Amino acid sequence: xxxxxxxxxxxxxxxxxxxxxxxxxxxxxxxxxxxxxxxxxxxxxxxxxxxxxxxxxxxxxxxxxxxxxxxxxxxxxxxxxxxxxxxxxxxxxxxxxxxxxxxxxxxxxxxxxxxxxxxxxxxxxxxxxxxxxxxxxxxxxxxxxxxxxxxxxxxxxxxxxxxxxxxxxxxxxxxxxxxxxxxxxxxxxxxxxxxxxxxxxxxxxxxxxxxxxxxxxxxxxxxxxxxxxxxxxxxxxxxxxxxxxxxxxxxxxxxxxxxxxxxxxxxxxxxxxxxxxxxxxxxxxxxxxxxxxxxxxxxxxxxxxxxxxxxxxxxxxxxxxxxxxxxxxxxxxxxxxxxxxxxxxxxxxxxxxxxxxxxxxxxxxxxxxxxxxxxxxxxxxxxxxxxxxxxxxxxxxxxxxxxxxxxxxxxxxxxxxxxxxxxxxxxxxxxxxxxxxxxxxxxxxxxxxxxxxxxxxxxxxxxxxxxxxxxxxxxxxxxxxxxxxxxxx
Amino acid sequence: xxxxxxxxxxxxxxxxxxxxxxxxxxxxxxxxxxxxxxxxxxxxxxxxxxxxxxxxxxxxxxxxxxxxxxxxxxxxxxxxxxxxxxxxxxxxxxxxxxxxxxxxxxxxxxxxxxxxxxxxxxxxxxxxxxxxxxxxxxxxxxxxxxxxxxxxxxxxxxxxxxxxxxxxxxxxxxxxxxxxxxxxxxxxxxxxxxxxxxxxxxxxxxxxxxxxxxxxxxxxxxxxxxxxxxxxxxxxxxxxxxxxxxxxxxxxxxxxxxxxxxxxxxxxxxxxxxxxxxxxxxxxxxxxxxxxxxxxxxxxxxxxxxxxxxxxxxxxxxxxxxxxxxxxxxxxxxxxxxxxxxxxxxxxxxxxxxxxxxxxxxxxxxxxxxxxxxxxxxxxxxxxxxxxxxxxxxxxxxxxxxxxxxxxxxxxxxxxxxxxxxxxxxxxxxxxxxxxxxxxxxxxxxxxxxxxxxxxxxxxxxxxxxxxxxxxxxxxxxxxxxxxxxxxx
Numbered sequence: 018x019x020x021x022x023x024x025x026x027x028x029x030x031x032x033x034x035x036x037x038x039x040x041x042x043x044x045x046x047x048x049x050x051x052x053x054x055x056x057x058x059x060x061x062x063x064x065x066x067x068x069x070x071x072x073x074x075x076x077x078x079x080x081x082x083x084x085x086x087x088x089x090x091x092x093x094x095x096x097x098x099x100x101x102x103x104x105x106x107x108x109x110x111x112x113x114x115x116x117x118x119x120x121x122x123x124x125x126x127x128x129x130x131x132x133x134x135x136x137x138x139x140x141x142x143x144x145x146x147x148x149x150x151x152x153x154x155x156x157x158x159x160x161x162x163x164x165x166x167x168x169x170x171x172x173x174x175x176x177x178x179x180x181x182x183x184x185x186x187x188x189x190x191x192x193x194x195x196x197x198x199x200x201x202x203x204x205x206x207x208x209x210x211x212x213x214x215x216x217x218x219x220x221x222x223x224x225x226x227x228x229x230x231x232x233x234x235x236x237x238x239x240x241x242x243x244x245x246x247x248x249x250x251x252x253x254x255x256x257x258x259x260x261x262x263x264x265x266x267x268x269x270x271x272x273x274x275x276x277x278x279x280x281x282x283x284x285x286x287x288x289x290x291x292x293x294x295x296x297x298x299x300x301x302x303x304x305x306x307x308x309x310x311x312x313x314x315x316x317x318x319x320x321x322x323x324x325x326x327x328x329x330x331x332x333x334x335x336x337x338x339x340x341x342x343x344x345x346x347x348x349x350x351x352x353x354x355x356x357x358x359x360x361x362x363x364x365x366x367x368x369x370x371x372x373x374x375x376x377x378x379x380x381x382x383x384x385x386x387x388x389x390x391x392x393x394x395x396x397x398x399x400x401x402x403x404x405x406x407x408x409x410x411x412x413x414x415x416x417x418x419x420x421x422x423x424x425x426x427x428x429x430x431x432x433x434x435x436x437x438x439x440x441x442x443x444x445x446x447x448x449x450x451x452x453x454x455x456x457x458x459x460x461x462x463x464x465x466x467x468x469x470x471x472x473x474x475x476x477x478x479x480x481x482x483x484x485x486x487x488x489x490x491x492x493x494x495x496x497x498x499x500x501x502x503x504x505x506x
Numbered sequence: 507x508x509x510x511x512x513x514x515x516x517x518x519x520x521x522x523x524x525x526x527x528x529x530x531x532x533x534x535x536x537x538x539x540x541x542x543x544x545x546x547x548x549x550x551x552x553x554x555x556x557x558x559x560x561x562x563x564x565x566x567x568x569x570x571x572x573x574x575x576x577x578x579x580x581x582x583x584x585x586x587x588x589x590x591x592x593x594x595x596x597x598x599x600x601x602x603x604x605x606x607x608x609x610x611x612x613x614x615x616x617x618x619x620x621x622x623x624x625x626x627x628x629x630x631x632x633x634x635x636x637x638x639x640x641x642x643x644x645x646x647x648x649x650x651x652x653x654x655x656x657x658x659x660x661x662x663x664x665x666x667x668x669x670x671x672x673x674x675x676x677x678x679x680x681x682x683x684x685x686x687x688x689x690x691x692x693x694x695x696x697x698x699x700x701x702x703x704x705x706x707x708x709x710x711x712x713x714x715x716x717x718x719x720x721x722x723x724x725x726x727x728x729x730x731x732x733x734x735x736x737x738x739x740x741x742x743x744x745x746x747x748x749x750x751x752x753x754x755x756x757x758x759x760x761x762x763x764x765x766x767x768x769x770x771x772x773x774x775x776x777x778x779x780x781x782x783x784x785x786x787x788x789x790x791x792x793x794x795x796x797x798x799x800x801x802x803x804x805x806x807x808x809x810x811x812x813x814x815x816x817x818x819x820x821x822x823x824x825x826x827x828x829x830x831x832x833x834x835x836x837x838x839x840x841x842x843x844x845x846x847x848x849x850x851x852x853x854x855x856x857x858x859x860x861x862x863x864x865x866x867x868x869x870x871x872x873x874x875x876x877x878x879x880x881x882x883x884x885x886x887x888x889x890x891x892x893x894x895x896x897x898x899x900x901x902x903x904x905x906x907x908x909x910x911x912x913x914x915x916x917x918x919x920x921x922x923x924x925x926x927x928x929x930x931x932x933x934x935x936x937x938x939x940x941x942x943x944x945x946x947x948x949x950x951x952x953x954x955x956x957x958x959x960x961x962x963x964x965x966x967x968x969x970x971x972x973x974x975x976x977x978x979x980x981x982x983x984x985x986x987x988x989x990x991x992x993x994x995x
Binding site: 030031033034035037038039041042044045049050051052053054056057058061064065068232233234235236237239249250251252253254290291 | 520523524526527528539540541542543546550554721722725728739740741743779
C-alpha cells in the first residue's frame with residue numbers, strides 16, 4: 018500500500034509540476050508575451066497539454082487510482098482519488114491526437130478572436146468559431162454518457178448541474194428580473210467618465226489589496242484584455258486587471274472580483290499545497306467568492322466609508338464635489354448595457370441567460386454560428402432593450418467561446434446565487450457593516466476560510482452550501498436580494 | 507533510418523517544450539513572481555529540470571543518438587547530434603538525485619543571495635556559497651576527465667578553452683591594461699547623476715529598440731535586479747532591464763547590451779526554429795555580440811548623432827546645456843569603480859580577471875569561501891586601487907556564484923576580445939560610421955547575420971572567428987582597441 022501510494026504521489030507531483038509550468042506559460046501568454054512568438058509558443062503549450070494528458074491517462078496511473086480508491090486513506094486523498102477517477106473516465110474517452118489538435122485549435126482561436134474583436138468583425142472569427150464548436154462536439158461525443166452534449170459541458174464546470182436545473186433557475190430569474198429591468202429609471206453620472214489617470218487607478222488598487230487584507234507578497238497583478246485569476250500555489254496568486262482612463266470604476270471592481278477568487282485559493286489548508294484538491298473547486302463555487310467580494314461586500318456603503326476618502330484624495334480634481342453617497346449611488350446604479358463584465362449586478366444575470374440560451378441552441382441544433390451574431394443582437398434587444406451597434410460590444414466581447422469554454426457562463430449566474438445565500442448566512446454570524454467600517458476585513462476572510470475556503474475542493478457545491486449555510490441551494494436568496502435592492506428604485 | 511530519425515525528433519520536441527516551459531518559469535521568477543511563492547515554485551522548477559534531465563539522459567535517446575551520429579544527415583543535424591552526445595557524456599556522469607538536489611540548492615541559493623545582497627552582508631550568504639561550491643565540486647567530480655575541476659567548468663561555457671589559454675590571455679591583459687588604468691585622469695560628470703525619470707528612461711529605451719532595428723513585436727522588456735536575456739524562440743526575445751533615476755545611462759547601455767544577445771538569437775535561420783542548435787552558442791560567442799553592440803557600436807559618436815537629440819529632448823531640464831560631445835566623453839569615460847555591470851570597457855576586464863582568479867583559487871584549494879570577501883577586496887585594491895566599503899558593492903554584486911555558474915565570468919572578457927576582432931573585420935566591409943549616421947542599423951545587423959548569426963550554434967567559436975574574420979582568435983585586437991582608446995587619455 019505504502020509503495021502504491023508513493024507511486025501515486027510521484028504521478029501527482031509530475032502532473033502538478035507540468036500544470037504549474039503550463040499555467041505560467043498561459044499567464045505569460047495573456048499578459049506580456051510578444052505577439053510574433055504566438056505560433057511557436059502555442060504549439061509548445063499544446064504539446065505540454067498533450068504531455069499532461071498522457072500522464073493523466075497513463076494506464077499505470079489509472080490502475081493505481083483504482084487500486085487505491087477503496088484503501089484506508091485520509092478523507093482528502095479519498096475524495097481526490099474519487100474525483101480524479103471521475104475526470105479520468107472523461108479524459109480517457111478522448112483519443113490523444115484529437116486532444117492535442119483541440120488544444121492547438123483553441124490556442125489559435127483565442128488569438129483570432131482577439132484580432133476579430135480589435136476589428137469588431139464577427140465575420141473574421143465566425144469560421145474559427147464554427148471549427149471550435151464542431152470540434153467541441155466531437156470531443157464530448159467520445160464521452161460515454163446518457164445526457165445531451167451540452168449537459169456534459171455543464172457538468173464539467175459545475176458537477177451534477179443539468180439543463181433542467183438551469184432552465185428552471187433561469188426561467189424564475191427572467192420572470193422576476195426582466196420586469197424590474199424594464200422599469201428602471203435612468204440617471205447620468207457624468208463625473209465617473211472623466212479622465213482618471215491609469216497610474217493612479219493602480220495606486221488605488223494597492224489600497225484595496227490592503228483593505229481586503231490580501232498579502233501583497235503573495236500576489237502579482239498583471240494586465241490583460243480580459244481580467245482573470247490563476248492560482249500558482251497557496252502563496253502565489255496571479256490576477257490581471259485592465260485600466261481604462263475614462264471608466265475608472267471598472268478596474269476597481271475587477272480587482273475586488275479577482276481578489277475574491279485569489280482569496281479562495283490562498284485560504285486553502287496548507288496541508289493541501291500541491292494537491293489536486295487545492296484547486297479543483299467548481300466554477301460556480303469559485304465564482305460565488307468573487308461575486309460576494311465584488312457585489313454584496315464591495316458595493317455596500319460601509320465598504321466605502323474609509324476607502325472613498327482615499328479615492329477622492331487621489332482624484333481630487335475629478336471627485337472634489339462628489340459626496341460619498343453620490344459615489345455609492347453610482348456604483349449601485351443598474352441600467353441595461355451591452356458589456357457583460359461591465360454590467361451591474363441586476364442586469365448581469367440576463368447577460369448570462371442570453372449566453373446560456375445561445376450555447377444550448379448551438380449544441381442542440383437550434384442555432385449555427387453563421388447567424389449567431391443576429392441571434393445575439395435580437396436577444397439583447399428583447400431582454401434588455403438594447404441595440405448592439407458593433408460586434409466587439411456584442412458577440413465578440415468574451416474570450417470564452419474562442420477557447421471552447423462552453424457551459425462555463427451559466428456558472429457565473431449560479432455563483433452569484435450561491436453568493437447571496439452565503440452572504441445571508443454570514444450576516445447571521447458577523448456584524449458585517451461594523452467590520453467594514455473598522456477595517457476588519459480579516460474577520461470576514463476568516464469566516465470564509467472556516468466555512469468554505471479551507472477545505473479547497475474536497476466537497477461538491479451541494480455539500481459546501483449545506484455546511485456553510487445549513488440549507489440546500491435556494492435561488493430565492495439571490496432573487497430576493499436583487500428585488501429588494503432594485504425594485505421600484 | 508526514417509523511423510529512427512522520427513523517434514529522435516520526438517525526443518527533441520519534448521525537450522524543447524519542457525525547456526521553453528522552464529525558461530518561462532525562470533523569467534517569471536526573476537521578474538514578476540511574488541516572493542512568498544518562491545519555495546513552492548523553486549521546488550517545481552527543480553522537478554522540471556529533473557524531468558528534462560531524465561529525458562536527455564534516457565537510455566533510448568542515447569542509443570538513438572549513437573545510431574544516428576554517422577548517418578547521412580544535414581550538416582545542422584550532424585553537428586547537433588555531435589554536440590548532444592558530448593553534452594550527454596557530461597550529464598550521464600551525474601546521478602539524477604544529485605542533479606535534482608543541486609538544482610534545488612541553487613534555486614534556493616539565488617534567493618538567499620538576493621536577501622544577503624539587500625542587507626549587504628556576505629556572512630548571510632557565505633554558508634550557502636560554501637554549500638554551492640562543495641556541491642559544484644561533487645557534480646564535476648562525476649565527470650570522467652583528465653582536466654582540473656575548474657577547467658571542466660570553463661569548458662562548459664566556452665568549449666575547448668583551458669586554464670592555460672585564459673592564464674596567458676589574462677596575463678597579457680593585466681600587463682597592458684593595469685598601467686593604463688593607474689594612469690587615468692579623473693573627471694566628474696555631475697549632469698549624469700541628476701534625477702532622470704525612470705518612465706522617460708523607458709521611453710528612450712523604445713527609441714533605441716527602434717534604432718537598433720529590433721522588431722518590437724518580437725520583444726518583451728521586463729524588470730529584474732540584474733539585466734539578462736532569454737530567447738524563447740526566434741520570434742520571442744525576453745530581456746530585462748533595471749532603471750535607476752540617478753544613473754540614467756545604466757539602463758541605456760544594459761538595453762543595448764541585452765539587445766545584442768537578442769539579435770543573435772533572432773537572426774538564426776528560421777529552419778532551425780525549435781532545434782537545439784538554434785540556441786547553443788558558446789557563452790563567449792554570445793557575449794561578443796552584446797559587447798560589440800554595447801561598446802564598439804553603442805559608444806561611438808556616430809551612434810549618438812541622431813539619438814542624442816532625442817535623449818536631450820526627453821530630458822530637457824537635465825541635458826539642456828550638455829553638448830553631444832560632453833555626452834560622448836561621459837559614456838566613454840574610464841575610471842575604476844566597484845560594480846562590474848556598471849564598469850567602463852577598460853576596467854571591465856579587470857573585474858573579470860579578479861573573478862577568474864578567485865574561482866580558480868576556490869576550486870584548486872588556494873581560497874575558501876570563508877575569507878573570500880577579504881580576497882575580493884584585496885584584489886580590488888591591488889588591481890583597481892579601490893576600497894570596497896560594503897559587500898553589496900563587492901563580493902555580493904553578481905548573481906553567478908549563487909546559481910553555480912563558475913567558469914562563466916571569463917567568457918565575458920573573451921567575448922569582449924572576440925567583439926574587437928569582429929568589429930575590425932566589419933570595418934573592412936562596411937562604412938559603419940555612415941550607416942549609423944543614416945539610421946541604417948539594418949545593414950550592420952545583416953552583416954552580423956550573414957557572418958555569424960544565421961548559423962546559430964552549428965559551429966564552435968574557433969570556426970566562427972575564422973569564417974567571419976578570416977583569422978584565428980587574436981586578443982591583440984582587443985588590447986589594441988583599448989590601448990588606442992584609453993592610453994594617455
